[in-house]
Amino acid sequence: MFELPDEIVALGMKRIEGFPVEGFVRGSGPKNPSILLIGEAPGENEAIQSIPFIGRAGDELQKSLKSIGLTREDVYMTSSVRSRPYIWKEKKMRNGEITKRKYNRPPTQQEILAHAPLLDYELKNIAPLVIVTLGNVGLQRLLGKDAKVSQLHGKVIEHSVRHLASLDGSDYLWSSEPYRIIPTYHPASVFYRPSNRDFVEKDWLEIGKYISSLEA
Structure with a gap:
């Protein structure tokens, strides 16, 4: 199993200090996995x-992996941000009381940059x-802000990726070597847009075929 060094974790936690985030989730999985999965950020659970992709x-993700003969143990799971980004919102209860609680939100570009050294290391x-x-x-x-999952999902992309010039940097550079990437929708997307399920299922079949072609 691969683990981020403690000093890289400490750097990530220091860089994200002061942002409205909580908790910390390390990546999880083998060093030579079939798939390196990159998500968004941890949710509440x-x-x-401190476990990636539960709930x-x-x-849903485990169903997708099972559809191509894989389990959690076959893949490395990580995300762009390792701490849960949250926002406080008020909610009216049935008895009329107003309560405040934390809700998940997408990470900001500054939060993604703060944890960039961790993904770079992986x-x-x-x-x-x-x-x-x-x-x-x-x-x-x-791949940068112009890349859209709605346009690229299910396609094999061989391309350099963005990384920081140094561990404590703030500017992205392009890697000298290309990486093989297949984008797909986040597994949670099927809850708020059920029509994505067909795309997700087809994408994972393509992912399975591609892995089989590499292993042949």
């Missing part, structure tokens, strides 16, 4: 348990057959 979205030290990005956040972290 992940932040509490409803995790269940990209340099993990050797997957293919990288699968889940949603626009993971895809754009690698």
